Amino acid sequence: AQKVTQAQTEISVVEKEDVTLDCVYETRDTTYYLFWYKQPPSGELVFLIRRNSFDEQNEISGRYSWNFQKSTSSFNFTITASQVVDSAVYFCALRTGGGNKLTFGTGTQLKVEL
């Protein structure tokens, strides 16, 4: 069975602080994909990144960066110099190689204040 754990229910930071959202996953499959989605107050789920299990290279996109470590089964997400617009619920998700559906974590509510 697959499982995704986002232990941080809610994080509050002051603008310009760096913040890391944790994601730990469990799967017995050797082929899988990991995802991060953002849910702003408007409600839609916005795709941020997809990473497959054979690519452990970290990725940076502007103020966003992702750290994938198979040794600890983690796929953490860091926002550098956070902004108020980053306030949202962030979901980590897993899709295994033999399946089609996404297994989500419970989400982390990020609040960035002035």
Add this chain to the structure above:
Amino acid sequence: EAGVTQFPSHSVIEKGQTVTLRCDPISGHDNLYWYRRVMGKEIKFLLHFVKESKQDESGMPNNRFLAERTGGTYSTLKVQPAELEDSGVYFCASRGAHWDTEAFFGQGTRLTVV
């Protein structure tokens, strides 16, 4: 290109009534998914269509839920009769045919059963 659209955005119905949710996927996407988030918990898979065929309906809670995708285009999810525990946000997602792609989500339908 239009994204995934869902209708209605909100619905409030009484226990025992029927509600039909609609999802229009991204044009050309064969894969269509329904998910549900209940009371701030994780987003859970309901079912998966490939074109007009149900590929996986293992997440459907019970036989009060009926999903259709006639013609392989838009999909509907009907709840009949609705119960209080059906309240939540229902998300639809679509994905292209290639395995190495991500799912794109709609804004969700917030269903409240009173």
